[in-house]
Amino acid sequence: MTDTSPRASHDHETHAAHQHSADHDADGQAEILDLDAEVLAEYIDSITAWLPLGAGPRHIVDLGCGTGAGTFALLQRFPHAKVTAVDTSTSHLHRLLEKARTEGLADRVHTVQADLDATWPDLGTPELVWASASMHHMADPDRVLRRVRDTLAPGGLFAVVELAGFPRFLPEDAPEDRPGLEERCHAALDGHHAEHVPHRGADWGSMLTATGFTVEAERTITVNIGPPHTGTVGRYALASLRRMRSGVARTLTAEDLTALDHLLDTDSPHSILRRGDLTVRTERTVWAARRA
Ligand SMILES: C[S@@+](CC[C@H](N)C(=O)[O-])C[C@H]1O[C@@H](n2cnc3c(N)ncnc32)[C@H](O)[C@@H]1O
The missing domain is CATH 3.40.50.150 (Vaccinia Virus protein VP39)
Incomplete structure (x- = not known):
């Protein structure tokens, strides 16, 4: 028999949302x-x-x-x-x-x-x-x-x-407006990992x-x-920092998060894809x- 109760529907939607995510x-x-x-x-x-x-x-x-x-x-x-x-x-x-x-x-x-x-x-x-x-x-x-x-x-x-x-991609003094941003992202992520990936x-x-x-x-x-590097390194850096963003968004300062978003915005002149100094x-x- 098919359960059509609101609860089952909610469960189904929750499951579908979970599956999508x-x-x-x-x-x-x-x-x-x-x-x-x-x-x-x-x-x-x-x-x-x-x-x-x-x-x-x-x-x-x-x-x-x-x-x-x-x-x-x-x-x-x-x-x-x-x-x-x-x-x-x-x-x-x-x-x-x-x-x-x-x-x-x-x-x-x-x-x-x-x-x-x-x-x-x-x-x-x-x-x-x-x-x-x-x-x-x-x-x-x-x-x-x-x-x-x-x-x-x-x-x-x-x-x-x-x-x-995880790999580091940016020079330590980058980006220009928020030097050391990548290390701060990793520090923020370490707390997340200590809880979720303890081994x-x-x-x-x-x-x-x-x-x-x-x-x-x-x-x-x-x-x-590198550098110089191939386009693959840029895409690898972009994908990695994008994924990292979800783990650090709540911990980073607003200024750091804005600088990170500029790096992740592929239309921005500050996009990580436009940097020739990635490693x-x-x-x-x-x-x-x-x-x-
Ligand atoms: C970081 S990836 C590494 C993948 C691959 N070995 C590589 O070097 O590219 C970790 C992999 O372990 C898998 N994994 C994590 N927990 C697992 C588990 N309990 N049983 C089976 N696979 C698991 C994940 O689905 C993921 O594909």
Whole structure:
């Protein structure tokens, strides 16, 4: 029977509004993930090349794969491997599969939609599990680490890639009317993250060791790109600061928020897209952990 009560209608509208906002959020994140993959491609390549893997793995799992930055880098690095790409977001997985089809790689990619905090899907016995910028999103990362340990083939490798913080794009004395604005945005966002993403910046090496992994190697990669830069860097900076705005709007001063809005206004002479002095400054750390 169909429930047509006002309450059900309200629930339906609330659900529809929530779904719309979730879809919008997923689209915003997908754009940033794609730009991140493009801008940082050579750094991701250097990480996959560095992994202590003897024979190339045949089965790889990409946990929290997003739109496939790691999946495609791994498929390229290990030409005999198939990748199981897992994410909670159906729209990210859809986008990943579309790309795989376009690049003629669909037969080497299998997608699994799962919330890894809720149910652990059957992922076979991979020789490599890769988790880039996803472990800190888990509600209970220790439980996920145990699941990965039990899923890996004996002697298999778990590669955890994490970021210390989001990239910086503007020079420290920019913009001219509000120098240091970007750092103040990050400081404002840190409070938001401490509440909503408490495992960001966790000590993954110790947590892996405590779960019974042997951490064979750890490496921090410092990224410092441009100027000069390509248009992709401008779009990456624009998309990232746009997304950041929603997290900091209530905390920034009115003057800072106005200056941020000028940077985000692509018709403004102050638009971030018009700046020739943008950089991408960030760090990624990778832990290579072996299952005994
Ligand atoms: C910052 S993105 C990183 C995506 C990708 N690994 C990359 O390097 O571009 C984090 C991803 O983890 C996924 N994720 C977060 N929590 C998850 C969970 N509980 N189960 C499965 N995936 C999750 C998100 O949907 C998102 O795609």
